[in-house]
Amino acid sequence: MATQVKEEAANASQLSADAAELNLVEFWKQRAALEGLEPRADAQAYRWKWRDLEPRLRLAGETVPIEDCERRALVFANPGLGGMPHVTDNLFAAFSLYKAGETAPVHRHTPCASRFVVEGDGGFTVVEGEKCKMNRGDLIITPAGTWHDHGNEGSESLIWMDVLDLPIVSKLNLTFFEFDYGEAKADKSGAHPIATGYQEVTEADDISQKLYSAGGMLPLFAPERRGLTGNHSPQFVYRWQAARRALENLAGHPGSLHDGLIMEYVNPTNGRPVMPNMSFRVQMLRPGEETALRRRLSTAVYFCLEGEGLVEVDGEQIEWGRNDVFAMPSWRWSKFKNTGSENAFLYSVTDEPVVRATGLYREERETADGGREFVVFTSHGERVVEL
């Protein structure tokens, strides 16, 4: 008997040694990690206060010359993700500061990017030859494969929030960054072309917004495809004024039980999210409004434009106010409350479209009568399973 046990142990250790040598893994040794009962809960629900961010951004402005960094960004690193520059498992977000007169050189990349203006006017992004001016609350998208360069023509520093799907693109190992934009001007001698670092503006200012932002109407003459892939909205800028008006016009509407009044920025030609992997949203919570509990199989980053309130995540209350940012990981029970006396406006970006594309997106949520429902999303729409 004893010899048999001994022999089995010897065989097992031989097998482990052989497996390592032969680049094989014994499934039973990694089974627990492979067969997770639920998504990993490494990422934390976490808030960054504007009070802490603003002075550090200004310090970076004084300390780091724009030539040395090209894009002066402080990146949100979720404290549960081991120092990775990821705000959630699947999203990258940063606050960037550009001082008066500074520019960021032209480039393009496979991650989709966006900016949402926090402070300052006089900012612009040129996207595919179109100069988009940037004021507080405006959303500018630079989808995968679109050339873009930024600048600040104002007299004050400019701060915006960048959100990119970089962790998704990086996990799939699909990252290309290109800096060799073709336009170059001859130097003084005329002998050597030198890169200008910016795009020649070839389109009328804000043309994509003029073409596509009428709401319910589309031009019959405009090209819908710009950039390398065209797999995104042809409208590159979405104005805060229009978003705010849309929400305020609905102030008397009950809205959503789980989000209050919420609108999604869409590709006006097909009603889909503006870029393939991320959905951009803005919501209004009225004074005293409190939403119902829900958990979703998607992550999100939020930015508070106006007002104050709290988000309760797995029973823990996180307060937010003007210009604060918070990260919402996947599959946590959460609800919102406006604790102020004015309307609160939240901007958010979620990876929900990429989760939906896998066919795996799901929600669990509290119903109006206090029950629970489990929802899966099929190609035919929502399927509600009563619990």
Ligand code: GTQ
């Ligand atoms: O502004 O184009 O924060 O390409 C990270 C990557 C900003 C940008 C970031 C980028 C940009």
Ligand code: FE2
């Ligand atoms: Fe970029």
